[in-house]
Amino acid sequence: MISELREKPLASWRGQERYGNELLDCLTIIFKSAGCTWSKCRMCSYRHARYFAQQSPETILGHLRAQLAWVTDQHKSEEYSMVKIFTSGSFFDPREIPCGFLSDVATTFKGKLVIAETRPEFVDAEVISSFMEILDDGSYKTPLYCAMGLETSSDYIREKCINKGFTFADFTKAAKTAHSAGAGVKAYLLLKPLFLSEGEAVADMKTSILDTAVHADMISMNPCTVQRNTELEYYWKRGAYRPPYLWSVLSILADSPVHITCDPLGGGQKRGPHNCKKCDYEIVKGIRDYSLNADRDLISALLQTRCDCKQEWEYLLSAEKSYCMPLTR
Ligand code: SF4
Numbered sequence: 001m002i003s004e005l006r007e008k009p010l011a012s013w014r015g016q017e018r019y020g021n022e023l024l025d026c027l028t029i030i031f032k033s034a035g036c037t038w039s040k041c042r043m044c045s046y047r048h049a050r051y052f053a054q055q056s057p058e059t060i061l062g063h064l065r066a067q068l069a070w071v072t073d074q075h076k077s078e079e080y081s082m083v084k085i086f087t088s089g090s091f092f093d094p095r096e097i098p099c100g101f102l103s104d105v106a107t108t109f110k111g112k113l114v115i116a117e118t119r120p121e122f123v124d125a126e127v128i129s130s131f132m133e134i135l136d137d138g139s140y141k142t143p144l145y146c147a148m149g150l151e152t153s154s155d156y157i158r159e160k161c162i163n164k165g166f167t168f169a170d171f172t173k174a175a176k177t178a179h180s181a182g183a184g185v186k187a188y189l190l191l192k193p194l195f196l197s198e199g200e201a202v203a204d205m206k207t208s209i210l211d212t213a214v215h216a217d218m219i220s221m222n223p224c225t226v227q228r229n230t231e232l233e234y235y236w237k238r239g240a241y242r243p244p245y246l247w248s249v250l251s252i253l254a255d256s257p258v259h260i261t262c263d264p265l266g267g268g269q270k271r272g273p274h275n276c277k278k279c280d281y282e283i284v285k286g287i288r289d290y291s292l293n294a295d296r297d298l299i300s301a302l303l304q305t306r307c308d309c310k311q312e313w314e315y316l317l318s319a320e321k322s323y324c325m326p327l328t329r
Pocket residue numbers: 036037038039040041044045046047088089090119149164
């Protein structure tokens with residue numbers, strides 16, 4: 001249903017995304033919703049972006065419809081073919097996004113390639129099939145991808161360093177459900193969660209890519225940024241956390257057996273992945289270009305860049321010690 005009202009979503013912008021060997025014009029939307037029902041991840045501030053008062057599902061639905069109407073006013077349908085949907089949590093969580101809104105979105109973006117983010121527990125075969133039935137007009141073999149923030153394939157790191165609240169087995173089960181319903185799977189992996197040294201973070205990402213590639217059709221690596229009002233920020237302010245080096249990002253991309261996309265948000269800034277300031281701009285730009293063109297030579301060339309901070313990074317990889325917490329209280 002098209003709303004008479006207009007409401008700006010949290011964000012929406014246009015860009016390009018690589019899909020197979022093609023470049024697609026992409027519309028990204030972050031809808032303000034009833035909020036993530038988990039809301040406990042140590043690094044996440046998105047969960048704060050929600051309608052706070054206890055509003056009824058009908059009221060939330062009205063807000064969401066008004067946001068969708070705003071988006072369709074701003075962006076002409078013929079100007080993009082991919083749509084990436086984020087909320088302040090999970091698009092397929094019925095407590096966060098009232099069911100009626102799913103059919104509105106599928107109708108509005110019929111014939112587009114939709115990538116929608118959700119926690120694995122909300123990947124339900126019936127919900128996915130009904131959404132795809134409306135969305136699919138035969139333009140894409142896989143018109144919907146369920147995107148899940150797996151973060152790492154290590155249950156230990158996901159529990160202790162992120163507090164994500166689901167296991168690798170939950171992810172693989174959801175991936176199976178999505179695939180059997182005809183949808184694709186995208187996994188987001190987090191480089192350097194809280195409490196990991198630089199070397200541990202690189203090793204964890206390399207293992208996670210290998211473990212995840214078997215279950216996901218696309219993998220995107222998110223180098224960790226320090227968002228406001230998070231537990232991660234608490235540690236960062238006390239000098240107990242440093243975002244990953246861009247050298248780490250490059251070394252992972254260079255070694256990966258599959259193409260990994262990466263948009264280093266906050267790249268080159270103190271809260272985002274960074275090196276020394278002198279070399280950041282070129283490397284961040286190169287990583288973004290690589291996400292689109294998959295040119296491995298570009299990554300190799302960037303890894304050869306000369307800068308004093310590279311030695312510092314190499315030293316850290318071997319010398320930094322694991323985070324040490326007391327085993328007793
Ligand atoms: S990272 Fe995702 S699951 Fe975790 S609190 Fe944030 S929105 Fe919720």
